[in-house]
Amino acid sequence: MSILVNKNTRLLVQGITGNEGLFHTEQMVAYGTNVVAGVTPGKGGDWVLDGKIPVFDSVRIAVEATGANTSVIFVPARFAPDAIYEAADAGIELIVCVTEGIPVKDMMQAYSYLDQHQIRLVGPNCPGLLTPGEAKVGIIPGDISFPGHIGVVSRSGTLTYEVLYALMQEKIGVSTCVGIGGDPVNGTNFIDVLSLFEEDPQTEKIVLIGEIGGTDEERAAKFIDSSMTKPVVGFIAGQTAPPGKRMGHAGAIIEGGAGTANEKIIALQKVGVHIANFPEEIPDLLG
């Protein structure tokens, strides 16, 4: 067991013929992910990766031909919202958007649409998901983790890799790692993933990696208090971040004095979450 992606995932890659899309498709296939199709409008009929993966003109045709149920989006920011709507309208159940830099107005509209249609989006501006030994959907390196019982959820990219690597050094395996993304509006938040981990029999403990900005960590703390039985270990990046400055991620900004690392750490500690000072302390805290 695992959450969201596994051996039964039938993955479609939107933007498969672009540089990023093609490079990461190769990585995902090499990992053993069941990539069934790619979409690039105007390139239907082509094949990529030595004839292994068929390319279609639209998501609808790709779904009809291959039964794809999950999509990962590598389309540039100005076209990515359209790619999200296209996947949603074609009946894709899980959409993972790696693309960074989508205007927040477009994401609020897309979120509203997906919410009305009950379709799950992970991202945007996220590294995607990794269920070690089964499927890699996105750009998380496959060789820094192995199957196990720790669920990982994070707002970051390379910081997530750092944590997976620290776990691997101490021989701790992972059930699923979910990168929810660093934008102010994202399709899936901490609470969504925590509740999936709570119900997943393979997951025994959870690592939550947050950062400054917004109140997602504070809301996660309330949820942990009211609804979680499994232990959670946390790490929050940005203790030295100055207010009012966007720290790379569009969502990582302390606004009006709210969203500081300290507030988040206190909220999580209050509900029994052990907080690591830096990533290498996480394995110890998992005990």
Next chain:
Amino acid sequence: MKLHEYQSKQIFAKYEIPIPKGRIAETADQAKHIAKELATRVVIKSQVLVGGRGKAGGIRLAKTPEQAAEMASHILAMEIKGLPVRKVLVDEAADIDSEIYLGITNDRVACKPVLMASSAGGVDIEEVARVSPEKITRVHIDPLLGLRDYQARDTAAGIDLPREHWRSFVTVARGLWQAFRDSDATLAEINPLVITSSDKLIAVDGKMLIDDNALFRQQDIADLRDLDAEEPSEVEARRYGLSYIKLEGNIGCLVNGAGLAMTTMDIIKIFGGEPANFLDIGGGASSEKVSAAFRIILQDKNVQAILINIFGGITRCDEVARGILDAIEDIKTEVPIIVRLVGTNADVGKQILHDANMITADTLSDAAQKVVAIVNGG
């Protein structure tokens, strides 16, 4: 991206929001001339991209054109929170009967824009939100439908606005929503929205923040960017696609990924050092990008050592190592550099750096301790 008050109000005016008559002056003479034209009391307002201008003495009332000149010359010589005042707005002074706050921003929890209003206008709204949140009326706007007129009327009623002003209030709220939507704003704020003694609504002050991710389709607004009002090194970094923020410490940081860059700053602090900057070079680590990053970090004369932390993942570390050496060759710096690389071919990458007499580290805490030791050990 922040807009100046005068730029925000010019956008508001396009959407039927009444604003005071006024113009921008860059000299005392121009201010005097504008005051003479307006032929009434004027307010001289510094145009800098920080809050608290009034408290800092950057907003003054002038009764005559001569007084306007005198005050403009005073304000144009000021620095407010470190930013030099280069322009003043000379506005007709309003006869204030009462003041309202009206703003639209994005609610990250609801994933929707939210219209906020308060009868306690003209003051720091964040302070109102902290001390007496019940004084703020909020209504969420459906991002697909937009603000409906009834929502604006409900808001007017919610802040106990007299009925005779509802119609003009709805016009202003609708205009503010359209300005927010069309400009890809993340904040559009009128504070205060003044009810004059002749019963008119007028947007006396305005503020807009624009979504940086949307500037590609907001060329007119992107052209308004006031580069004079920003940290020059941050402007240069943006040109190279780097995300850089200058801080007060002496340890330069060069990292791939925003979350990891913040973590690197934090761990330096934990081991007793002070980070000089946030710098995210994004995915990959080409020698061009690393060179540009070095140049920008080294412009800060406080920097006594640099910590490079690259989690390559799929990126090959031998290529990153060569990129770093090329960049150092290019920059020719004496500042000590500590490198920590993880990812494919990390061992080869480390060997390349060793051979070039660079200091390497295996873990993030090891790297942080080494760099702090160098700086603190003199």
